[in-house]
Amino acid sequence: MQHALLMWKNTRMIVLTSVCAAIYAATLIAFKTVVPIIPGVTEVRVAGVFPMTFGFLFGPAGAWGLAIGNVIGDIFGGTLSPASIAGFIGNFLMGYLPYTLWSTLIPVANGTYAWDAKSVRSWLTYIVIAFISGAAAGVVIGAFADAIGMVPYAIISKIITINNFIGSLIGIMLLIAVFDVTKNQLRLFWPEVMDVSVANTAMKASLGAWLVAAGCILGVFGGFVPGLSWTAVSWPATCLIMGGSLLL
Amino acid sequence: MNLTFYNDEATWLHRLDPRTKIGGVLLIFAICLCFNHPLFIALILTGVLAIFTTAKSMKVLWKLRFLLVLLFVFSVVLWPFFIKGKTVLFQWHGLEVSSESLLYGFAMGLRLMTFVRAGLLLLATTKNEEIANGLIRLGIPYPVAFALATAIRLAPTFADAGATIVQAQVSRGLDLDSKNIFIRFKRFTPLSIPIFISAMRYTNFLAMALESKGFRPDTPRTSYYEARITGRDWLAMGVLTLTFAACLYLRLSLHWGIIIPGRL
Amino acid sequence: MTSSIVFDHLSFSYQNTSIPALQDISGEMSRGSFTMVMGHSGAGKSTLCCAINGLVPRFLRGDYAGGVIVEGMEAGKNIVPEMAQVVGIVLQDFEAQLFSTNVELEMAFGLENKCLPRTAMEERIDTYMRVVGLEELRKRDTATLSGGQKQRLAIGSVLAMETPVLVMDEPTTDIDPEGRRHILSLIRTLRVGERTLVVTDLDAEAAVQADQVWLLKDGQLAAQGTPVEILTDSSLIESCGVRPLATVALFQAMNWPGQPLTVEAAVAEIESRRLICPRRPECRAISTLTNGKVILEARNLSYRYPSGDINALNDIALTINEGDFVAMLGQNGSGKTTLAKHFNGLLKPTVGDMLIRGRPVNDYRRHKLAREVGYVFQNPDHQIFASTVREEVAFGPRILGMDRKTLERNIAESLDATGLSGFEDKNPFLLNRGERQRVAVASILAVKPAVIILDEPTTGLDYVHQRDTMEMLKRLNQLGHTIIIITHAMWIAEAYARRSILMKEGRILLDGSTPTVFSDENMLAASSLAPSDLIRLRNRLGLAAMTLTDMVKELKSEAVPPGSF
Incomplete structure (x- = not known):
């Protein structure tokens, strides 16, 4: 969490936040599907390819950018509602978890922030984290949307999870294409912008990573266990995810 | 590209302080959550529409008519299958629909429309810069509000660029209308990469321009827009707060407006 | 005249590059002067601009040697927001320096950073909106402005900070001709007074009104002097990747005396010296492509x-x-x-x-x-x-x-x-x-x-x-x-x-x-x-040719001996 707060003292990170938010909002608007308020009901959106790349390349700026971008999508889409608050948190997680889990989620993490398109481990880590961060957003937004009577959790959490996951899988092409240019030519890779030399690999953070992962599994699959209702599952899962995120 | 919902009029609502309007919309959201009986929510919706009329902004609603209808239908159709009520109307392979769940679905459809309309009330009467300024005065740190305001400023520019990118790739033969799911996935690469790179080329320039204008994230600054809380603002907040309190009382003590107990 | 900007053996190369962007630049720009910096792309114009307010080397990192002193402040030693007290800079891409959602807020942005009270801000905004001619668009959404208007807003918002030095990096790129004319006339207005003005441009025609012209080539200061000294040397400026002035080029090609910098001066020169007889422009049959399908x-x-x-x-x-x-x-x-x-x-x-x-x-x-x-x-x-x-x-x-x-x-x-x-x-x-x-x-x-x-x-x-x-x-x-x-x-x-x-x-x-x-x-x-300018001259002289070479040919083929009538 520390970097996510510290970044507000860094001009370049603040600008990166704006640019990420604007790209995300612009693609949300430009390729808007019919029902923007119920995220991704109809199809995978172009905007869906960005979260992993933003989170991974720009770290906290990507996370805040997605959160703010989603609100702006609501402002320009005319769909400001209590769900915008959940959307803020959920989209934040989609950018926050990629860079935090990358160094902390044992055993897939290798303890650095580096990405290497030639390494199988990088791909594996990417896929695992893509699922977790997508599911985290699905669970948190879903629990909230259900509680305020917008869409039933059983449906919306799965739709968001699957859509985010597919978007992120396609997004790996984006990450591969832009990683070098962003890091070496534009010099915008976040550990370098923020002068972070050592990746966060503390025990506390790894525990947080596992709490988040556990919350996602509970939230996405828990309802299939006989006797457990989806609504009953949603809040404990959300608490695990939020609590774990604070430890990261 | 002009995307805002702002409706340039000079009504009392336009003149309210942005803080009042942000707080007011949050209160309306809260009021909506007090009941889940369609009649009660219909009453709240009527109230919101009345405010729209005095803000001379009904035409803003017209812009979103399809979305509003869709949201309503979606809720009405979906919810009955996920909520259990006492008076079961029919059962089929474990799915059951009751008269309570039907009413609940109807109520949720109305609530969703009320949410969106209340949100539009803010957007139709408040400029983007006023919203940002309101948020700063509500205690959001300046760098965050700055990021929000700048993103709002850049989003239309990037949306324009996005539209151009689509045209550029279509000119080269990219097929956007294909029904084939894999072709649909494949088109993301030629669209998303140029959007990303062309926008990222801005970032360093923006940061340079920002520092050159004397911006520092952690030093105090003055603000050109001064907000003024007037008697009108106090009145509006007072009325809404009282309404909310009354609704809480109705729901919690008198148990009015409840179709499905135990849900918001 | 006191000097406002002093470059002292300034050299700079960007991180991870071997070729220096600036090499041993030394020179002075005096207070209240207008300097035009020209050169091919990659010659170091933007780097030079950024060195004046310390973006080089504080933001754009690399090997930095020598220094720049601006109004008594050493650029490399102060952080950029500090330098903003003395230097205002309009960067190349106007789209990337507008942060606000409406025009007056954009004008206020730098002033808010300077902690000016509201009344003072209002005064400055009024003044400088008028200078850049945007007073009617005060409440407009920035995103809906035209390119030229955005550029003027970018300039206005920097002007409002009332810095003694104003730097503009290619302010006329990427705007239409009318917008360009607005900017050029704005620059003419701005040069009055104590403000030191540094502008880069690709076009020699814009440099005529400057006090001083600096020519950069591959990071080195190839030449500096008055517009007359620099712009009349067609081969020099062409070797620096700048299109020579048409008037000068024509006079040189024809071996005519005089080195006029503008069309008006050229026509006056030709008439007064009777270099050719003025004729009515005649329309000759020029083959257009009509045979294609x-x-x-x-x-x-x-x-x-x-x-x-x-x-x-x-x-x-x-x-x-x-x-x-x-x-x-x-x-x-x-x-x-x-x-x-x-x-x-x-x-x-x-x-x-x-x-x-x-x-x-x-x-x-x-x-x-x-x-x-x-x-x-x-x-x-x-x-x-x-x-x-x-x-x-x-x-x-x-x-x-x-x-x-x-x-x-x-x-x-x-x-x-x-x-x-x-x-x-x-x-x-x-x-x-x-x-x-x-x-x-x-x-x-x-x-x-x-x-x-x-x-x-x-x-x-x-x-x-x-x-x-x-x-x-x-x-x-x-x-x-x-x-x-x-x-x-x-x-x-x-x-x-x-x-x-x-x-x-x-x-x-x-x-x-x-x-x-x-x-x-x-x-x-x-x-x-x-x-x-070339074609305006052609029209004044009543020629048919469209390029310099053809014009010279045309003039020579019907050569009228100077002063023969």
């Missing part, structure tokens, strides 16, 4: 954007022949781009028809259309996505289902035609702007479309790159491609297009052979355009 035809075409309330195009009737070279001219918003987008079916007429080879555009499948008409958009970054140049160029042909052998051949040919052979495996994102522009052209060319439309193919390029690009298009035209360019650069239309179409407010104002169109200065003025 009609390939594009617009019939009573009107178009209205779905969100618009007036027609963007009005009743356009136009035919374009195969093999022609056409320039479309006009201000932004005149309808050039809208019309061009009809040529390849990106837009469909609201009323009337658009025909390609006699068949309505709607009858063509998208794939077929892409083979008939290729469209190169203005910003190459709006289409480049592949990781190698070869992949990028192959995208179009591959999607259109071209077989492997033809594909390979077409890629090789289009890379060759654009001078990119050997770039196959390079990453297009790492190329410079001019090279990326050529990748974009090559990727369209690989499909071998009969017609190639290019939107502003020379924006942001220096003279040398502009000429290279245009020579390439000329070759393609000779190979049989019909070329249509949309351009704000008059000299490019004059020198390369066979036919020019002048547009205003969605209508065709004038359409004919380029020499005829450019003879009609009144019509051009009606759409706020003016020919280049």
Whole structure:
């Protein structure tokens, strides 16, 4: 969490936040599907390819950018509602978890922030984290949307999870294409912008990573266990995810 | 590209302080959550529409008519299958629909429309810069509000660029209308990469321009827009707060407006 | 005169590069002076600007030696926001320096950072909105301004900070001619008073009004002096990648005495010395291309954007022949781009028809259309996505289902035609702007479309790159491609297009052979355009030729001995 707060003292990170938010909002608007308020009901959106790349390349700026971008999508889409608050948190997680889990989620993490398109481990880590961060957003937004009577959790959490996951899988092409240019030519890779030399690999953070992962599994699959209702599952899962995120 | 919902009029609502309007919309959201009986929510919706009329902004609603209808239908159709009520109307392979769940679905459809309309009330009467300024005065740190305001400023520019990118790739033969799911996935690469790179080329320039204008994230600054809380603002907040309190009382003590107990 | 900016043996190279961006720059700019910095792209103009307020080396890192002292403050030793007290800078890309959602807030931004009280802000905003001529747009949403207005706002918001030094990096790039004229006259207003003004530009015509001209070449200060000293040396400025002044070049080529910097001065000189006899401009028959078959035809075409309330195009009737070279001219918003987008079916007429080879555009499948008409958009970054140049160029042909052998051949040919052979495996994102522009052209060319439309193919390029690009298009035209360019650069239309179409407010104002169109200065003025200095001189002298070489030939062939009558 520390970097996510510290970044507000860094001009370049603040600008990166704006640019990420604007790209995300612009693609949300430009390729808007019919029902923007119920995220991704109809199809995978172009905007869906960005979260992993933003989170991974720009770290906290990507996370805040997605959160703010989603609100702006609501402002320009005319769909400001209590769900915008959940959307803020959920989209934040989609950018926050990629860079935090990358160094902390044992055993897939290798303890650095580096990405290497030639390494199988990088791909594996990417896929695992893509699922977790997508599911985290699905669970948190879903629990909230259900509680305020917008869409039933059983449906919306799965739709968001699957859509985010597919978007992120396609997004790996984006990450591969832009990683070098962003890091070496534009010099915008976040550990370098923020002068972070050592990746966060503390025990506390790894525990947080596992709490988040556990919350996602509970939230996405828990309802299939006989006797457990989806609504009953949603809040404990959300608490695990939020609590774990604070430890990261 | 002009995307805002702002409706340039000079009504009392336009003149309210942005803080009042942000707080007011949050209160309306809260009021909506007090009941889940369609009649009660219909009453709240009527109230919101009345405010729209005095803000001379009904035409803003017209812009979103399809979305509003869709949201309503979606809720009405979906919810009955996920909520259990006492008076079961029919059962089929474990799915059951009751008269309570039907009413609940109807109520949720109305609530969703009320949410969106209340949100539009803010957007139709408040400029983007006023919203940002309101948020700063509500205690959001300046760098965050700055990021929000700048993103709002850049989003239309990037949306324009996005539209151009689509045209550029279509000119080269990219097929956007294909029904084939894999072709649909494949088109993301030629669209998303140029959007990303062309926008990222801005970032360093923006940061340079920002520092050159004397911006520092952690030093105090003055603000050109001064907000003024007037008697009108106090009145509006007072009325809404009282309404909310009354609704809480109705729901919690008198148990009015409840179709499905135990849900918001 | 006291000095305002002092460069002391300044050298700088960017991180991870071997070639220095600036080498041993020494010089002074005195308080209240106006210095024009010129040079080819990559000569170090922007780096020099950024060194004045400390962005180099505080933000753009690298090896820094020597120093710059601005109004007593040493640039490298103070952080950039601190330097903002004495230096205001307008960076190259106006789009990237506007942060606010409306005009007056943008004006206030720097003042808020300076912690000015509200009343003082209001005063300054009033004053400087008037200076940049935006007082009527005070509450407008920034995103809805035109390019020229955005640039003026960017300048105004820096002006409002009332710094003793004002730096502007290529303030006239990427705006239409009318916007450019606004900016140039604004610069004239700004030079009065104590303000030290440093401006970079690619065009020698803008430098005439300066006190001092600095010429940069490969990071070194090649020359500095008064405009007369520098601009009259055509070979010097050409060697620095700047297009020489037409008046000076003509006088030198003709061996005429005098070195006039403006058309008016040149005409006066010619008349007073009776170098040639003034004649009435005569219209000679100039061959326009009429033998080709009609390939594009617009019939009573009107178009209205779905969100618009007036027609963007009005009743356009136009035919374009195969093999022609056409320039479309006009201000932004005149309808050039809208019309061009009809040529390849990106837009469909609201009323009337658009025909390609006699068949309505709607009858063509998208794939077929892409083979008939290729469209190169203005910003190459709006289409480049592949990781190698070869992949990028192959995208179009591959999607259109071209077989492997033809594909390979077409890629090789289009890379060759654009001078990119050997770039196959390079990453297009790492190329410079001019090279990326050529990748974009090559990727369209690989499909071998009969017609190639290019939107502003020379924006942001220096003279040398502009000429290279245009020579390439000329070759393609000779190979049989019909070329249509949309351009704000008059000299490019004059020198390369066979036919020019002048547009205003969605209508065709004038359409004919380029020499005829450019003879009609009144019509051009009606759409706020003016020919280049060379052609204005040609029109005054009543010549028919359109290029310097041809003009010299024409003058010499009917040489009238000076003072013979």
